[in-house]
Amino acid sequence: MNKNFEKFYKKLKEALPSSDWSHIPLTKGLPPERADVVIVGGGVIGWSIAYWLKMKEPRKETLRVLVVERDLTYSRASTTLSVGGIRQQFSMPENIQMTQFSAKFLRNINVHLGVLNEPPIDIQFNPSGYLFLASEDGAAVLEDNVRIQRTEGANTYLLSPTELKKKYSWLNTDGVALASYGPENEGWFDPWSLLNGFRRKAISMGVYHCCGEVVVQMPHSAEIQPVECAIVVNAAGPWSGKVAEMAGIGTGPPDTIQGIKLPVEPKKRYVYVWHCPDGPGLECPMLIDTTGAYFRREGCGGNYLGGISPTEEEEPDISDLEVDHNFFKESVWPKLAHRVPTFECLKEKSSWAGYYDYNTFDQNAVLGIHPLVTNMYFATGFSGHGLQQSSSGPAIAELIVKGKYDAIDLQKFSFDRIVRGEPILERNII
Amino acid sequence: MLKIIIPTIFLLPVILLSNPKSTWMNFFINNLLISATSLTILKPQINTEWKFSSPYTGLDHISSPLLVLTTWLLPLMTLASQNSLKKEPYERKQLFLITLTLLQTFLLGAFCATDLALFYIMFEATLIPTLIIITRWGNQPERLNAGMYFLFYTLTASLPLLIALLTLYNLNNTLLITILHFLPQNTNPPSTSFFLWGACMMAFLVKMPLYGLHLWLPKAHVEAPIAGSMVLAAILLKLGGYGIIRTITMLTPMTKTMSIPFITLSLWGVVMTSLICLRQTDLKSLIAYSSVSHMGLVTAASLIHTEWSLTGAIILMVAHGLVSSALFCLSNFNYERINNRTLLLVRSMQLIMPLLSTWWLLFNLLNMALPPTINLMGELLIITAMFNWSPPTILITGAGVVLTACYSLHMFLTTQHSKFSNHLASMQMTNTREHLLMSLHMIPMVLLMFKPELVWSGTY
Numbered sequence: 102m103n104k105n106f107e108k109f110y111k112k113l114k115e116a117l118p119s120s121d122w123s124h125i126p127l128t129k130g131l132p133p134e135r136a137d138v139v140i141v142g143g144g145v146i147g148w149s150i151a152y153w154l155k156m157k158e159p160r161k162e163t164l165r166v167l168v169v170e171r172d173l174t175y176s177r178a179s180t181t182l183s184v185g186g187i188r189q190q191f192s193m194p195e196n197i198q199m200t201q202f203s204a205k206f207l208r209n210i211n212v213h214l215g216v217l218n219e220p221p222i223d224i225q226f227n228p229s230g231y232l233f234l235a236s237e238d239g240a241a242v243l244e245d246n247v248r249i250q251r252t253e254g255a256n257t258y259l260l261s262p263t264e265l266k267k268k269y270s271w272l273n274t275d276g277v278a279l280a281s282y283g284p285e286n287e288g289w290f291d292p293w294s295l296l297n298g299f300r301r302k303a304i305s306m307g308v309y310h311c312c313g314e315v316v317v318q319m320p321h322s323a324e325i326q327p328v329e330c331a332i333v334v335n336a337a338g339p340w341s342g343k344v345a346e347m348a349g350i351g352t353g354p355p356d357t358i359q360g361i362k363l364p365v366e367p368k369k370r371y372v373y374v375w376h377c378p379d380g381p382g383l384e385c386p387m388l389i390d391t392t393g394a395y396f397r398r399e400g401c402g403g404n405y406l407g408g409i410s411p412t413e414e415e416e417p418d419i420s421d422l423e424v425d426h427n428f429f430k431e432s433v434w435p436k437l438a439h440r441v442p443t444f445e446c447l448k449e450k451s452s453w454a455g456y457y458d459y460n461t462f463d464q465n466a467v468l469g470i471h472p473l474v475t476n477m478y479f480a481t482g483f484s485g486h487g488l489q490q491s492s493s494g495p496a497i498a499e500l501i502v503k504g505k506y507d508a509i510d511l512q513k514f515s516f517d518r519i520v521r522g523e524p525i526l527e528r529n530i531i
Numbered sequence: 532m533l534k535i536i537i538p539t540i541f542l543l544p545v546i547l548l549s550n551p552k553s554t555w556m557n558f559f560i561n562n563l564l565i566s567a568t569s570l571t572i573l574k575p576q577i578n579t580e581w582k583f584s585s586p587y588t589g590l591d592h593i594s595s596p597l598l599v600l601t602t603w604l605l606p607l608m609t610l611a612s613q614n615s616l617k618k619e620p621y622e623r624k625q626l627f628l629i630t631l632t633l634l635q636t637f638l639l640g641a642f643c644a645t646d647l648a649l650f651y652i653m654f655e656a657t658l659i660p661t662l663i664i665i666t667r668w669g670n671q672p673e674r675l676n677a678g679m680y681f682l683f684y685t686l687t688a689s690l691p692l693l694i695a696l697l698t699l700y701n702l703n704n705t706l707l708i709t710i711l712h713f714l715p716q717n718t719n720p721p722s723t724s725f726f727l728w729g730a731c732m733m734a735f736l737v738k739m740p741l742y743g744l745h746l747w748l749p750k751a752h753v754e755a756p757i758a759g760s761m762v763l764a765a766i767l768l769k770l771g772g773y774g775i776i777r778t779i780t781m782l783t784p785m786t787k788t789m790s791i792p793f794i795t796l797s798l799w800g801v802v803m804t805s806l807i808c809l810r811q812t813d814l815k816s817l818i819a820y821s822s823v824s825h826m827g828l829v830t831a832a833s834l835i836h837t838e839w840s841l842t843g844a845i846i847l848m849v850a851h852g853l854v855s856s857a858l859f860c861l862s863n864f865n866y867e868r869i870n871n872r873t874l875l876l877v878r879s880m881q882l883i884m885p886l887l888s889t890w891w892l893l894f895n896l897l898n899m900a901l902p903p904t905i906n907l908m909g910e911l912l913i914i915t916a917m918f919n920w921s922p923p924t925i926l927i928t929g930a931g932v933v934l935t936a937c938y939s940l941h942m943f944l945t946t947q948h949s950k951f952s953n954h955l956a957s958m959q960m961t962n963t964r965e966h967l968l969m970s971l972h973m974i975p976m977v978l979l980m981f982k983p984e985l986v987w988s989g990t991y
Binding site: 133134135137158159160162163164330331332469470475476478500501502503504505 | 672873878879950953955
């Protein structure tokens with residue numbers, strides 16, 4: 102009797118105007134047929150843009166935003182496989198400003214991304230700083246970079262080899278001419294919590310999301326749902342090039358604007374975790390060696406993680422995410438052991454591989470509109486520093502809502518530089 | 532009348548037997564010919580004259596402007612839908628035009644019916660083709676919900692109308708408007724009069740729409756395709772006004788008391804919906820609420836039923852029909868290019884399509900009743916008549932006029948003058964078809980400005 106009443110009550114509620122009931126059985130999880138902005142890619146950049154779009158719209162419910170992500174387990178996503186570092190030590194002022202904004206955002210993350218009645222986000226931000234080491238050849242560039250960073254208000258300072266030795270006793274300063282250290286706004290954090298924070302907050306603000314591939318195809322069915330939209334934001338990370346090709350960018354005679362592809366390709370990078378009982382202690386920053394190898398402390402139990410960007414010839418195959426352990430033994434270990442003598446005896450505990458959305462043109466972000474396909478916005482090509490520049494989210498949101506960049510002027514990163522063939526090169530690249 | 536109704540019915544063979552390449556053209560040209568023929572109806576006429584009388588049909592000074600509006604609007608609807616239906620298969624396009632033709636026939640029947648029963652049948656019959664247009668050719672999944680709202684609001688309110696008409700027939704042995712108008716008032720017990728009044732009026736009040744019962748209108752207007760929006764805004768709403776004007780003469784003793792809450796509601800609705808317009812983020816929704824606002828004035832005017840207010844109501848109905856339909860067409864031009872109606876994303880059109888900006892300006896100015904247009908003539912007559920009926924109404928109607936100007940300007944400034952968005956840079960230019968559509972909306976307004984006697988009913 103009670104059950105009948107409950108059923109009746111449920112039916113009555115569905116009959117009221119505000120319910121979702123429709124007499125046609127709809128497949129669950131389908132995206133809405135029409136959206137204003139579709140964001141392709143549900144990594145940290147995609148969700149950050151969704152969140153900022155909802156923050157910047159002048160009134161609630163103005164924009165219908167849809168985030169499309171093909172793999173909800175994020176097994177191959179660059180965000181979750183990232184090392185999670187954030188630094189201000191770039192050589193371009195815009196890069197520095199972007200990461201400064203990110204750091205400020207992360208410090209107050211629960212103010213920004215807190216949702217009522219849900220547990221707060223623990224981003225595990227370790228502000229241990231980045232330490233860049235430069236040899237004789239790179240010393241002048243490093244000094245110049247530090248000067249630019251200090252102009253932008255970053256607190257980086259230079260260290261001579263003797264000062265280095267005093268500060269970090271475990272460091273072998275052989276071959277180091279100069280070092281630069283950033284004590285605040287730099288360090289590492291947990292990318293998965295940031296992604297979830299953005300996602301949770303954006304969904305609570307009314308962003309739609311669906312799992313599927315563009316052109317939206319549901320993963321385990323042959324259903325294709327066309328989503329009519331006004332603007333597409335390409336935040337697909339390493340696969341942005343393919344998404345752009347779907348829109349016709351790059352298909353065309355070689356000498357035309359249409360024929361210029363979006364130069365973002367996936368490149369595989371390895372990260373290794375090892376245990377060393379006598380390694381550097383809690384003061385260990387994220388150290389970037391003169392050779393390009395890097396490592397940082399992971400937790401407090403003597404674990405470290407690190408890697409190196411392979412050279413052109415050693416570029417690994419991108420078809421899968423298998424790790425090459427030889428690479429560690431041959432390329433990473435010797436360099437790190439030279440720099441930190443106690444790393445002679447270490448035990449490799451685990452490793453993983455992830456993709457960089459590598460911008461083959463100049464390894465910097467591509468942000469903004471395409472000149473021909475005027476409703477595709479790019480937010481990709483970060484080449485390894487996407488997580489720290491997830492504050493380009495508000496920039497793109499401003500571009501969509503207000504039509505121009507407001508806080509940080511990111512006009513330099515537009516697609517036009519690829520058309521004109523003028524690379525903007527960053528001088529410290531990991 | 533047959534010279535209009537028969538060609539309209541015979542548009543059906545035109546659609547079915549035309550060469551696929553020239554169906555739209557044939558349909559459009561034939562429609563224009565019918566419109567031209569119907570223009571002969573528009574003559575300044577005396578209050579009680581019925582023209583083109585036949586046993587079943589006839590036109591008088593109230594129905595002729597609305598009839599001409601109906602015939603004028605069908606070619607405009609075909610012109611507007613041509614682009615949105617480009618990708619459909621040919622049979623479906625034919626079906627669309629057949630639905631439009633059927634709707635047109637029923638509307639013509641409704642406006643030239645002299646028998647209230649025929650009017651009722653045609654009134655109900657217009658619901659079906661409109662429902663088909665909204666639910667089949669609309670763009671979003673919400674259109675199903677919108678169609679249901681539209682259908683059931685009107686049906687629920689109009690079933691009592693059927694009972695009321697049967698009662699009237701029982702009492703008076705006739706339902707001809709021409710006679711009912713002159714019959715002595717029945718001395719019914721007050722309870723009967725109360726229900727009779729309510730039953731007769733509710734259907735039309737829902738259709739107008741009255742402010743409290745207007746929920747179906749934004750949904751239906753927003754989800755309908757452009758032809759559906761045009762016909763809904765321009766003509767179907769006027770069916771409600773026409774119905775009120777026709778039936779209220781038979782219900783006179785009760786009207787003095789019973790109409791007061793509805794007049795209050797509709798005047799309040801004028802102000803409220805104007806305020807809602809200022810908050811809208813969806814362009815079509817804004818225009819839909821502005822329709823409710825104008826129709827609120829018309830409802831109030833038809834309910835007080837003085838000579839000036841009736842004249843004002845009819846002029847405002849004609850003027851609003853053309854302006855509203857034009858505004859929907861303009862928003863559809865944006866929608867076809869960007870697939871989006873959000874005001875936020877459709878800005879600064881003047882930089883991209885400056886000629887269209889002229890039309891935007893003109894129709895927004897008309898919407899806010901700029902002198903010397905006929906919108907102003909209608910609104911002035913209504914406001915003056917309302918003031919005469921009860922002086923405090925001037926506060927509400929005055930506020931309504933100011934707010935109408937506010938949201939019309941807001942609509943214009945946001946779509947034309949706001950910050951430019953980069954993603955609008957490569958939109959297609961306006962084509963001749965769109966300019967033709969706009970000028971065909973504008974020409975009657977301009978001509979009527981110079982000779983309003985054509986639609987100026989009654990008090991002339």
